[in-house]
Amino acid sequence: MKEIVKAMWIQFRQTAVAVMVITLLATSAWADSDVQGSTDSTMIKRYPHSFIKQYADYHVDDHMLVTGSIEEVNGEWRAENMQRLSGHLARITYRIPDGHKPTMVLAFFEKQFQQLQAEVLFECQKRGCGNSNLWANWVFNVKELYGPDRNQSYRVYRLQQTGGDQYFALYIIERGNKRVYAHIDQLSEESQQVGDTFSSLQKGHKVVVPFQLNQRLEPALIAAIVKYLNQTPGSKLLLVGHSYGSESLPVLKSRSLAYARQLQDQLVVAGAEVDQLILDGIGPLAPLTAIEQGVERVELIPR
Numbered sequence: 209m210k211e212i213v214k215a216m217w218i219q220f221r222q223t224a225v226a227v228m229v230i231t232l233l234a235t236s237a238w239a240d241s242d243v244q245g246s247t248d249s250t251m252i253k254r255y256p257h258s259f260i261k262q263y264a265d266y267h268v269d270d271h272m273l274v275t276g277s278i279e280e281v282n283g284e285w286r287a288e289n290m291q292r293l294s295g296h297l298a299r300i301t302y303r304i305p306d307g308h309k310p311t312m313v314l315a316f317f318e319k320q321f322q323q324l325q326a327e328v329l330f331e332c333q334k335r336g337c338g339n340s341n342l343w344a345n346w347v348f349n350v351k352e353l354y355g356p357d358r359n360q361s362y363r364v365y366r367l368q369q370t371g372g373d374q375y376f377a378l379y380i381i382e383r384g385n386k387r388v389y390a391h392i393d394q395l396s397e398e399s400q401q402v403g404d405t406f407s408s409l410q411k412g413h414k415v416v417v418p419f420q421l422n423q424r425l426e427p428a429l430i431a432a433i434v435k436y437l438n439q440t441p442g443s444k445l446l447l448v449g450h451s452y453g454s455e456s457l458p459v460l461k462s463r464s465l466a467y468a469r470q471l472q473d474q475l476v477v478a479g480a481e482v483d484q485l486i487l488d489g490i491g492p493l494a495p496l497t498a499i500e501q502g503v504e505r506v507e508l509i510p511r
Contacts, residue, residue: 246300249394250424251324251367251374255304255316261389262301262350267431269294271395273375274347275330275364278338285339285346289330293375295397296427301350304388310380313390314361317378326365326376333361343379348391355383372397372426396428405429405508409436409445415508419449419467425474433508434478446509447471449489457491465489467506486511 246263248254276288304313321328335357337343343362344354359382367374377393408415417425437443449464468487476482 249298249300249392251394252317252320252376252392254302255308255313255390257305258302258390260300261303261352262299264297264299265427266297267295267428267435268297268395271295271297273364273377273393273395277332277336278342278347280339280342285342291375293395293397295372295395296431297396298392298394298427299348299350300392300394301348301352302390302392303352304390306387308388310359310361310382310388313380313388314363314378317380317390317392318363321363321365321376321378324367326367329364329366329375331361331363334358337362340381344381348379348393350389350391352383352387352389353379353381353391355381359383372428396426406432406436409433409508409510410440412510414510417471417506417508418504419471419506420504421463421466422470425471427478430474430478434475434480437475437480437484444484444486444511446486446488446507446511448507448509449487450491450494450503450505450507451489452492452503460491461489461493462491463489464491467504471506 240259242260243263246260247265248260254260271293272287273291273293274287275290278285278287280286332338337357337360340357340360341354343360344351361380363376363378365376365378367376375393375395375397377391379391380388382388405415417429419425433445437445447468449467451460451464451467453460455463465487466489468489472482472485472487475485
């Protein structure tokens with residue numbers, strides 16, 4: 209009887225250990241994975257083997273882009289300089305793999321901005337940036353970014369583009385526990401097209417958007433269209449694709465419908481309801497003389 213009990217105890221211990229190992233592995237795999245719903249910047253690659261710890265993606269009407277060191281005065285934080293911008297803001301916080309120094313991470317990102325020929329608007333390091341607690345909890349609202357002032361660095365870049373300038377704020381910190389985090393704010397500034405799009409849709413006017421297969425519209429433009437749908441109860445939007453070329457009519461109609469579907473997907477991901485969007489693709493059936501801008505396009509028609 210004692211031998212049976214002993215054998216059962218050994219089997220129980222082995223099973224318990226196996227379960228513990230599996231649980232630890234699963235926890236580790238989960239911890240090292242990106243937070244649900246997050247995505248990388250379309251222009252800047254992540255540091256190798258890092259993962260996204262926090263993520264936010266939304267439209268801003270009055271965003272403060274800090275372009276100077278910061279300090280606390282009478283309980284309020286102040287920056288030496290800042291710019292106020294409107295547009296689409298993506299905030300990404302990366303957890304860097306253990307053993308990688310902040311200088312390595314900074315060099316990795318700086319190289320990418322140099323390749324993009326982005327303009328440096330401001331840069332600081334260590335105590336020259338000000339209080340790390342203010343950066344973490346007031347500027348970025350990410351507690352993991354708080355660490356010793358001597359272990360921080362900050363850069364602000366501007367990339368000039370026809371559709372609207374792109375602004376990047378890069379903050380890197382090594383915490384007291386030696387964990388390294390890199391945070392990127394990417395703000396896509398509203399272009400004139402974005403403001404015109406929202407205003408035109410509100411007035412019931414058609415909006416023409418040049419489009420190609422697999423094209424992604426600027427986030428601020430997508431946000432403006434979704435904003436119109438969300439602020440206009442019961443509204444629907446007709447997405448009509450147009451395509452021209454030497455191919456047969458069925459091919460051109462199919463391609464133009466694909467434009468409308470791809471735009472629909474982008475709008476739904478950004479918060480639009482599927483039943484608000486009506487799709488059609490008419491290929492080359494609209495006369496060229498009626499084209500307002502571009503040829504391959506999707507026309508947005510309020511209903």
